[in-house]
Amino acid sequence: MADPLSIAAGIAGLLSLGLQTTDTLVKFYTSYRGRDDHIARTTQGLEVLQGAFQALQTALQQRKFQPGEKTLIRQIELSLQSCAELIQELEQECAKLTGISCDSFKQTVKVAGRRFAYPFRESTLKKLEEDAGETRDHLSLALDILQLRDHKTTQDELTEIKSLVELMRTTQISSAIQDWFKAPDALINHNAASAKRHPGTGMWFVKGPVFHNWINQANSFLWLYGFAGCGKSVLCSTAVQHAFRQRRDASIGVAFFYFTFNDESKQDQSAMLRALLWQLASQLPDGHSRLQRLHDSYKTGPPPVAVLSEQLRECIQRFHQVYILIDALDESPRGNRRDDVLKLITTVRGWSMLGLHLLVTSRDELEIHESLDAASDEKVAMKNDSIDQDIANFISETLSSDYKLRTKWQAHRDRIQEALAERAQGVFRWVECQFEALKRCPRSKHHLEQCLQSLPRSLDETYERMLLSIDEGSYEEARRILTLLCFSSRPLKVSEVLHGIAVDFGEQACLDRARLLQGVDDLREICPGLIDFGRELKERSQELLPIPADFATDLTRLEVTVRIAHFSVQEYLESDRIRQQKAKFFAMSSINAHQEIATICCTYLLEPQISNGLLTPTKLAEFPLAHFAAQFWYHHYQFGKEKPAQLSTLVTKIFKQQHNCFATWVQLHDPVDKPWDLSVNFERPSNKIAPALYYASFxxxxxxxxxxLFAGNAAGRRVEDMVNAQGGTYGNALQAASSGGHEAVVRLLLDAGADVNAQGGHYGNALQAASSGGHE
Structure with a gap:
């Protein structure tokens, strides 16, 4: 009995006949396309038709129709039936060529002339063009029907995301609490992972028994694990979507978090707890009051981890069922931060709440494996036949949808599909990189075969080739780009990267505008396949959980960010392996990279056009790296005990220019009195800023x-007056140093005459300031 949820056999046969016929016609006319423009035009039309047949056949083979799509099937069948007569006419034209070799036709042309050779008559060519064009229209209609339905499915998923966003964005939570709590924006990562998902990706998992049990069993736990590039984050995003579909009423909560290797605000247990707590609190009627009480108790910054953990536990208890999904545990850096995250996961599992369902993903690393201690029915390996099928579908879909690949390699699609699927070994990222190589490969069968027969065996070998393919004249720029993207404290905007590249470390370090690249295309050309681009809302501090780009009503609030294409790129650049290979020029160390970024930031802040005169929005727009430089130069400076002489000199210059560079830095970002405030205070006059000594002490x-002190004393100022000068939230330099726990600085200030009993400031005196920070 025929499957009611598939295209009728007769229609499928008609499609196969059309493809076979067109293949024959294309092969024949391709031999003569150089003889005149009319033959070339006809051949091109046939090639386009051939591509349409292939695209529709592939789409139908891969498509699994659902019970509610019988009308869709019928519409596709009617579109194909409409071109049955045209396909038969093409078959008849093809039959006239059957059995006659190309050589015999060439001889005919030589003897009788082209006008007497049937296949080249103008009427024949015109008829072929007409039939091909009309057939193409019918096939396009069938494809449009399929794509519209797929688009509707995609739109349904996007609508679900929008609903999820609106669920977690509650207008009753004040901006003051948002700025104070600093809940990391998990939706940015979710949207990025979802964007990489192709139709059908991960359905084997969310439609399978393991996920079904996780959804329905009490106090369930599941660990998805796999090696680099196997699609864990994409699968997690699919699971988030399907978990959200369980939210039938307000008694069911959903929360998720993506650990992120290139964003330090998303790497520790506090970040995870704040994101999860924010999302769940936003789904509770009294969520605002709960966060308000926390704010009242911990006004100077987010609550400690123990408090956040207890608040999360209480929030979960308010729901009947809660689904929590956490991606990429391995992207929390090794050491204390990862250890704390794993301990927290163990703690949450130990709550043994019947309504809690916890899903995590990571690589199968020993410490994670041992800490999670998952039972055999609580873990899923990302290496199976279903993953291989997902990759095969991904390859096929990309070859069809990517314009450059489709137009360049249409005639060799099957060969490429076979070669990539055979060598992928379950790694989506490896396949993505090979697509980049194919885009750059010269367009000939010979070059294609060379490319496919020499495919790299691993991601390491892939990255080595990609780095070595960079133009040697762009090596320095490429290395600077990769350094910024791998080690910056947060994801960077394109404009910030462009200005970061243009900072010259020469004898007179400065921003060299002659080095400024123009935009995204330049970055992509220098580092092909190694970097990626996305969009984020400009006002991240004011809208911590923004609506995705698809639903943003004001597109001017979206800006392009640039990031490393995959975590495995940074791992390779930092590995010992690269130091033994030809690409060793690009090898990186964390300490050197952070110090380089600190040097870039300090050089930028010292740029005279930034530091001299009033700070205005216009000036800030002209120097897009300034805000990042002000916020993060010190963070990057802290790495490594020994500082390069150039960096130390730059930092000294910033602090010595009290009314220029120093004042501009504090206007852009005050790291002592208002570290949580990400806005720029254009109106703050320099005489309202505490002395540079106060900031250096903190x-x-x-x-x-x-x-x-030496410079001030040389200028005739008393050292005791400088160290006891009042100003700032902490009152004076000694209280600032005490609050930060800097014993050496405290001793230095006391030796210089600082009054330990001086009153004032937020904590009253130095002893109270030290106690508030947990210091003796």
Whole structure:
């Protein structure tokens, strides 16, 4: 009995006949396409028709129709039936060529002339063009019907995301609490992972028994694990979507978090707890009051982990069922941060709440494996036949949808599909990289075969080739781009990267505008396949859980960000392996990279056009890296005990220019009195900013304090007056140093005459300031 949920056999046969016929016609006329323009035009039309047949056949083979799509099947069948007569006419034209070799036709042309050779008569060519064009229209209609339904499915998924966003964005939570709590924006990562998902990806998992049991069994736990690039984050995004579909009423909560290797705000247990707590609190009627009480108790910053953990437990208890999904545990850096995350996961599982369903993903690393201690029915390996099928579908879909690949390699699609699927070994990322190589491969069968027969065996070998393919004249720029993207404290905007590349470390370090690249295309050309681009809302501090780009009503609020294409790229650049290979020029170390970024930031802040005169929105727009530089130069500076002489000199210059560069830095971002405030205070006058000594004391920069005191004393100022000067939230330099726990600075200030009993500031005196920070 015929399957009611598939295309009728007669229609499928008609499609196969059309493809076979067109293949024959294309092969024949391709031999003569160079003889005149009319033959070339006809051949091109036939090639386009051939591509349409292939695309529709592939789409139908891969499509699994659902019970509610019988009308869709009928519409496709009617579109194909409409071109049955045209396909038969093409078959008849093809039959006239059957059995006659190309050589015999060439001889005919030589003897009788082209006008007497039937296949080349103008009437024949015109008829072929007409039939091909009309057939193409019918096939396009069938494809459009399929794509519209797929588009509707995609739109349904996007609508679900929008509903999820609106669920987690509650207008009753004040902006003051949002700025204070700093809940990481998990939706950015979710949208990025979802964007990589192709139709059908991961259905084997969310439609399978393991996920079904996780959804329905009490106190369930599931661990998805696999090696680099196997699609764990994409599968997690699919699971998030399907978990959200379980939210039939307000008694069911959903929360998720993506650990992120290139965003330090998403790498520790506090970040995870704040994101999960924010999302679940937003789904509760009294969520605002719960967060307000926390704010009242911990006004100076987010609550400690123990408090956040208890608040999360209480929130979960308010729901009948809660689904929590956490991606990429392995992207929390090794050491204390990862250890704390794993301990927290163990704690949450130990709550043994019947309504809690926890799903995590990671690589199968020993410490994670041992810590999770998952039972055999609580873990899923990302290496199976279903993953291989997902990759095969991904390859096929990309070859069809990517314009450059489709137009360049249409005639060799099957060969490429076979070669990539055979060598992928379950790694989506490896396949993505090979697509980049195919886009750059010269367009000939010979070059294609060379490319496919020499495919790299691993991601390491792939990345080595990609780095070595960079133009040697762009090596320095490429290395700077990769350094910025791998080690910056947060994802960077394209404009920030462009200005970061243009900073010159020469004898007179400066921003060299002659080095400025123009945009996205330049970055992509320098680092092909190694970087990726996305969109984020500009006002991230004011809208921590923004609506995805698809639903943003004001597109001017979206800006392009650039990031490393995959975690495995950074791992390779930092590995010992690259140092033994030809691409060793690009090898990186964390300490050197952070110090380089600190040097870029300090050089940028010292740029005269930024530091001199009033700080205005216009000036900030002209120097897009300034805000990042002000926020993060010190963070990057802290890495490594030994500082390069150039970096130390730059930092000294910032602190010595109290009314220029120093004041501009604090206007852009005040790291001491308002570290949580991400806005720029354009109106803050320099005489309302605490002395540079106060800031150096809070940050523990003892050598800067020596420089400031020496310079001040040389200018006739009393050292005791400088160290006891009042100003800032902490009142004076000694309280600032005490709050930060910088013992060496405290001793230095006391030796210089600081009054330990001086009253004032937020904590009253130095002893209270030290106690507030947990220091003796």
């Amino acid at each position: 940050l523990g920069l003892d050598w800067i304090i020596h420089e400031i």
